[in-house]
Amino acid sequence: MPGLRFKKITIIGVGLIGASLAMAMKKAAIVEEIVGAGRTEENLQSAMERGIIDSFSTSCVQAVDSSELVVLASPVGTFREIMKDIGNRLHEGAIVTDVGSVKGELVIEMEKLIPEGRFFVGAHPIAGSDRSGLDYADSELFRGNLTIITPTERSNKDAVETVAALWRAVGARVVLMDPQEHDRVLALTSHLPHVVSYALVNTIARTNRDYIKYSGGGFRDTTRIASSSPELWADILLSNKDNVLQMIEVYRDRLNEIEDALRNKDRAGLQKLFEEAKGLRDSIS
Amino acid sequence: MPGLRFKKITIIGVGLIGASLAMAMKKAAIVEEIVGAGRTEENLQSAMERGIIDSFSTSCVQAVDSSELVVLASPVGTFREIMKDIGNRLHEGAIVTDVGSVKGELVIEMEKLIPEGRFFVGAHPIAGSDRSGLDYADSELFRGNLTIITPTERSNKDAVETVAALWRAVGARVVLMDPQEHDRVLALTSHLPHVVSYALVNTIARTNRDYIKYSGGGFRDTTRIASSSPELWADILLSNKDNVLQMIEVYRDRLNEIEDALRNKDRAGLQKLFEEAKGLRDSIS
Numbered sequence: 001m002p003g004l005r006f007k008k009i010t011i012i013g014v015g016l017i018g019a020s021l022a023m024a025m026k027k028a029a030i031v032e033e034i035v036g037a038g039r040t041e042e043n044l045q046s047a048m049e050r051g052i053i054d055s056f057s058t059s060c061v062q063a064v065d066s067s068e069l070v071v072l073a074s075p076v077g078t079f080r081e082i083m084k085d086i087g088n089r090l091h092e093g094a095i096v097t098d099v100g101s102v103k104g105e106l107v108i109e110m111e112k113l114i115p116e117g118r119f120f121v122g123a124h125p126i127a128g129s130d131r132s133g134l135d136y137a138d139s140e141l142f143r144g145n146l147t148i149i150t151p152t153e154r155s156n157k158d159a160v161e162t163v164a165a166l167w168r169a170v171g172a173r174v175v176l177m178d179p180q181e182h183d184r185v186l187a188l189t190s191h192l193p194h195v196v197s198y199a200l201v202n203t204i205a206r207t208n209r210d211y212i213k214y215s216g217g218g219f220r221d222t223t224r225i226a227s228s229s230p231e232l233w234a235d236i237l238l239s240n241k242d243n244v245l246q247m248i249e250v251y252r253d254r255l256n257e258i259e260d261a262l263r264n265k266d267r268a269g270l271q272k273l274f275e276e277a278k279g280l281r282d283s284i285s
Numbered sequence: 286m287p288g289l290r291f292k293k294i295t296i297i298g299v300g301l302i303g304a305s306l307a308m309a310m311k312k313a314a315i316v317e318e319i320v321g322a323g324r325t326e327e328n329l330q331s332a333m334e335r336g337i338i339d340s341f342s343t344s345c346v347q348a349v350d351s352s353e354l355v356v357l358a359s360p361v362g363t364f365r366e367i368m369k370d371i372g373n374r375l376h377e378g379a380i381v382t383d384v385g386s387v388k389g390e391l392v393i394e395m396e397k398l399i400p401e402g403r404f405f406v407g408a409h410p411i412a413g414s415d416r417s418g419l420d421y422a423d424s425e426l427f428r429g430n431l432t433i434i435t436p437t438e439r440s441n442k443d444a445v446e447t448v449a450a451l452w453r454a455v456g457a458r459v460v461l462m463d464p465q466e467h468d469r470v471l472a473l474t475s476h477l478p479h480v481v482s483y484a485l486v487n488t489i490a491r492t493n494r495d496y497i498k499y500s501g502g503g504f505r506d507t508t509r510i511a512s513s514s515p516e517l518w519a520d521i522l523l524s525n526k527d528n529v530l531q532m533i534e535v536y537r538d539r540l541n542e543i544e545d546a547l548r549n550k551d552r553a554g555l556q557k558l559f560e561e562a563k564g565l566r567d568s569i570s
Contacts, residue, residue, distance in 0.1 A: 126501040146499060175499075188489055189500040193507040199539040200481055201562035204473055207535055212569055214431060214460075215474040216411040218510045222478040225503045226566040230559035234552050241547055248544050250492055252537070254484040259533050262526055267519050274515035277486035281511040284497055 004030050004165045009069040012037045012060055012082060014047045017099045017128065018073030019137035022052045024170035027139045037063035038074070047134055061089050069166075072098035077235045079106060083113040083120075090118040095159045097121045097166075101186060102239040103150045103179035111154050119159035122150040122179060124186075125172060130227035143171030150179040187243035192251055194233055195244065197226040289315050289450045294354040297322045297345055297367060299332045302384045302413065303358030304422035307337045309455035312424045322348035323359070332419055346374050354451075357383035362520045364391060368398040368405075375403040380444045382406045382451075386471060387524040388435045388464035396439050404444035407435040407464060409471075410457060415512035428456030435464040472528035477536055479518055480529065482511040 009025070011018045014036045025031045036044050036053035037060045044056035057063040064070050064086045072079050079098060090096065096114060100106070100122075107122040114120045127145040147167040151160045164174045177185070201223050204212050212219075237244050261269035294310070296303045299321040310316045321329050321338035322345045329341035342348040349355050349371045357364050364383060375381070381399060385391070385407070392407040399405045412430040432452040436445045449459045462470070486508050489497050497504075522529050546554035 126499065128501070128503070130503075145501065148499070184493075185496045185499045188492060188496050189504045192488065193485060193504050195540070195543050196481055196485055197507055198559050198562040199536060199543055200478060201566045202539040202542075202558065203477065203532065203536045205561055205565045206539065207473060207532070208469075209565060211470045211473050212565060214411065214433070214470045215569060216413070216430065218413070218415075219474045219478050220569065221506045221509045222482055223562075223566050224506045226559075226562040227570060228559075228563070230556045230563055233559055234555040237547055237555065238550060238552060241550070245544065245548060247488065247492070248540065248547075251484060251488045252540065254487040254491065255480070255533065255537065255540075257487075258480050258484055259530065262522055262533075263530060265523060265526070267523060270519040270522065271515045273487065274483050274511075274513075274518055276490055277483040277508075277511045278513070278515055280490050280494060280497060281486045281508050284500060284505065285512060 004162070004169055006031045006068050008033045008035065008067045009071065010035045010037060010063045010067040011053065011071045011073055012063065013072065013074030014038050014044060014053060014134060015073065016132050016134070016136050017125065017141075018071065019047055019052050019134045020139065020141040021071060021073065021099065021170065022047075023137055023139035024142055025166070028169045030166065030169050035063045035067065043134060052134070052137065060086050064089055064094075066091050068094055069162075070094065070096045072096065072100065075232055075235045076100040076102050076106065076239050080109060080113065083110055087113060087115050087118070090115065092117050095119050095121060095162060097123050097163050099123060099125055101190065101236045102183060104183040104240070106239065107150055107152060107179040111152065119156040121155060121159050121163040123163055123167065124148045124150070124182065125167070126190075130225050132229045132232065140171070142167065145172055146175055147172040148175050148177050148182055150177055150182050152179060183240050183243050187240055187247045191237055191240055191244045192247045194225055194228060195237070195248060196251065197223050201226040289447070289454055291316045291353050293318045293320065293352050294356065295320045295322060295348045295352040296338065296356045296358055297348065298357065298359030299323050299329060299338060299341075299419060300358065301417050301419070301421050302410065302426075303356065304332055304337050304419045305424065305426040306356060306358065306384065306455065307332075308422055308424035309427060310451070313454045315451065315454050320348045320352065328419060337419070337422065345371050349374055349379075351376050353379055354447075355379065355381045357381065357385065360517055360520045361385040361387050361391065361524050365394060365398065368395055372398060372400050372403070375400065377402050380404045380406060380447060382408050382448050384408060384410055386475065386521045387468060389468040389525070391524065392435055392437060392464040396437065404441040406440060406444050406448040408448055408452065409433045409435070409467065410452070411475075412457075415510050417514045417517065425456070427452065430457055431460055432457040433460050433462050433467055435462055435467050437464060468525050468528050472525055472532045476522055476525055476529045477532045479510055479513060480522070480533060481536065482508050486511040
């Protein structure tokens with residue numbers, strides 16, 4: 001395989017992930033020209049002034065013109081409309097990929113929407129931050145972290161390999177996974193934790209807000225992700241609603257079993273439940 | 286006030302907090318001699334070899350002999366028995382303090398158990414770790430962190446001031462609080478987060494353990510405290526049972542309201558709940 005090198009790519013949505021990917025690809029010297037697209041001209045202007053992108057357009061249709069690769073890095077709820085707009089403007093052989101937190105049905109739909117001779121490959125870098133936006137972009141954001149790529153039976157093998165090579169070039173560890181399984185995994189490892197963390201802060205908000213000033217490192221860690229973007233997370237959870245609702249049910253049962261043990265002063269039972277959790281959690285320390 | 290300096294103190298329970306306090310007091314040069322006491326001779330021997338304590342005994346009664354200050358740093362469930370054992374062996378004017386995560390009734394009982402002319406002052410450093418034990422002890426553990434001191438109407442003012450001065454000497458910010466309020470605050474800011482975090486890891490344990498390998502930084506932070514000692518945390522939660530059960534109820538309602546908004550595809554409602562959480566959480570970033 002020749003060295004990976006794109007002449008021109010387009011990143012739609014130049015926020016934390018989109019801008020970090022642009023910076024990382026430039027650092028890895030695998031791209032000549034990056035076009036940015038998005039809703040807000042001011043943000044795109046700022047990204048260009050910092051050298052993160054080389055040019056920009058607030059029109060996705062214009063921005064994808066003659067690009068070999070288009071990266072969707074806007075909220076997942078916008079992907080369908082964007083694909084409908086840009087589909088027949090894509091250069092023959094162009095690859096469209098994304099960085100969205102939800103796959104499943106969305107990948108199937110994107111594959112249906114993309115015209116013949118152009119290829120969609122879903123991807124999801126498991127990296128991010130409670131911070132959002134250009135200001136926190138970091139060319140090293142993906143290094144050492146996992147990127148899940150979600151090919152289907154319809155995927156073009158070369159396109160999948162190109163997207164995998166791109167992520168490896170920016171330092172990510174790449175795993176291939178079925179899009180539906182991806183959504184079950186993420187419901188458990190990312191979407192449920194956000195629900196839990198938002199609910200925990202709201203427990204203080206509805207009892208005594210002042211008490212938060214007595215919180216220590218444990219509370220701060222447990223609720224760090226409650227600082228995440230409300231708009232983005234409403235979008236992600238709604239896009240993976242059924243899996244998340246199912247995991248909330250399993251979670252509520254786990255909460256209830258701890259509550260029951262506590263109510264019954266069942267010290268041995270409590271300790272056993274905590275040991276179960278500690279055993280699994282220690283495996284990723 | 287003359288400079289704070291103890292000739293001899295005793296630390297009962299030479300684990301993470303007890304050993305860290307011993308190291309911090311030595312570093313601050315406010316103590317001449319530290320006696321360690323505990324269940325396990327091997328642990329005490331190790332603490333002495335590292336210079337954390339100067340001598341030790343597996344008998345609390347022997348260890349408190351002629352000490353000006355006794356620090357209870359063993360699990361909170363052991364305090365009553367220890368006080369009954371050491372009470373009448375305490376040197377006149379001696380202060381007994383603790384580092385326990387639960388106050389409330391316990392403080393009232395300790396005040397009743399301690400003989401006339403000896404003084405109990407409850408204290409709780411809001412510092413700690415998912416790690417426990419001597420190996421993780423750190424003389425800087427308390428610096429910049431809060432220590433809550435819980436005097437009552439019966440407290441001796443000089444004793445309270447001495448304990449406050451001790452904590453300030455090791456770098457802590459000191460706050461005075463009613464023991465019952467302390468337990469409501471901690472139920473919310475520390476005990477509930479532990480329940481939530483243990484339950485979250487157990488959700489993975491009961492669905493698909495393998496999925497934990499796909500977890501990212503968000504999950505890791507949210508569940509860090511699920512690596513905490515099961516024995517210690519069963520003890521803490523049982524000691525603050527009523528407050529914790531009440532907070533679990535408020536928390537479950539917050540979880541349910543997010544679940545309802547998600548089930549009803551109420552994007553605006555979800556976003557509002559997340560904004561409420563983010564607003565409060567950002568205030569301690």
